Amino acid sequence: MKKVIIRTDASIQIGSGHVMRCLTIAENLKRQGCLVSFxxxxxxxxxxxxxxxxxxxxxxxAEHADLYIVDHYGIDEKWENIHRKYTNKIMVIDDLANRSHDCDLLLDQNVVPNFEKRYKTLIPQNCKTLLGPKYLILRDEFIKARQLFNGEKRNVERLLIFMGGTDPTNETMKVLQALTETSPIFHHVDVVVGNGNIQKDKIKKICQERGYYYHCQIPYIASLMQQADFSIGAGGSTTWERCYVGLPSSSTIVAENQREATKYAAELGAVLNLGWHNEVTVEMYSNLLNTLKIEKQPLDKIRKMGLSLTENEVPNPWINEIMELLA
Incomplete structure (x- = not known):
């Protein structure tokens, strides 16, 4: 049995995205008979x-293992080189391309300018790269939702709000306030938070008072995306998940590492970029909500572009590359 150690973290500041995508990788490795520790x-x-x-x-x-998987912006080639004595192989998951790595396999699922070449001077010559949305890290629920997508155009009646697991900039509360100033009535509003959201109790109370549906740390976000007509979300990996299931959405940039990918996704027409969180106001969310019911055609274009960018022949092809590394 191959032993794999995943080095990652979650916190109010870091967010939950690194751990959540690593859990997807861990589940896939477990099915392949690997023993995975975090x-x-x-x-x-x-x-x-x-x-x-x-x-x-x-x-x-540190413990000895056949493979270390590192998903952490605070780790670079110095840490990786020190820990080579504990492992035969190292895989890195990154989004930033802002530091050097000592690794054998590197995965970056984002689409940004020059995404195919930007790691060239940051990794060893013999390191294999898995770059772009072809290598999206997808839970089974997203793969199923994509398969069930029927491509129909719909009026915006059902809204999904998910600003990331921790929502450090308090965007969810801004959107909830904007909903009180919005003339269109949405028939169904889903509000999703993570355990790390320090406002979750207040958000839950507001949802109960207004008849919204509150969800905390859930394993069925893809199902909600599949049923929604539009999503107000944060940048980061969930942007590509929304694209993958054909859900048009807006993205608010809530962390510096989301800036480049969110801007480029908007330039390509796959998402509405509302901008940097400090500059995104309640009024901006309210204006967005007010226009959703009258802009069906632009939303359909966003949906089609998102589906096109995330199209792949085989979901999660990275698992085969990891198993080959472990062979």
Whole structure:
């Protein structure tokens, strides 16, 4: 049995995205017969208990393993080189291309300008790269939702709000306030938060008072995306998940690492970019909500572009590359 250690973290500041996509990789490796452990620090807003609930061991220091998978913006080639003594192979998941890595396999699922070449000087010559949305890290629920997508044009009656697991810039509360100033009445509003959202109790209370549907740390976000007509979300990996299931959406940039990919996705026509969170006001969300019911055609164009950018012949082809690395 091959042993794999995933080095990643979640916190109020970091968010939950790294851990969530690593859980998808871990589940796929588990099906292949691998023993997977998570090395995570007990930061405020961590997901250690959640990872344990999914059936994976948690460790707090280096151990010997056949493969280390690193998904962490604070780790570079210095850390990777030091930990070579514990492992035969190292895989890195990155989005930034802003530091050098000592790794054998690198995965970046984002579409940004020059995405196919930007790691060339940052990795060893013999490192294999998996770049672009062909290598999206997708849970089974997203793959199923894509298969069920029928491509029909719909009026915007059902709204999904999900600003990331921790929502550090409090965008969810802005959107909820904007909904009180919006003339169109949405028949169904889903509001999704993660355990790390410090406003979750207040958000839950508002949802109960208004008849919205509140969801916390859920494993069925793809199902909600599949049923929604439009989503107000944050930048990051969930942007590409929305594209993958054919859900037109807006993205608010809530972290610096989301800036480049969100801008480029908007330039390509796959998402509406509302901009940097400090500049996105309640009034901007309200204006967006007011226009949704009268702009059906532009939303259909966004849907089609998102589907086109994320099209792949075989979902999650990265699993075969990882297993080849472990062979």
């Amino acid at each position: 090395w995570m620090e007990p930061l405020q807003g961590n997901l250690i208990d959640y990872v344990k609930e999914q059936g994976f061991e948690h460790i707090l220091e």
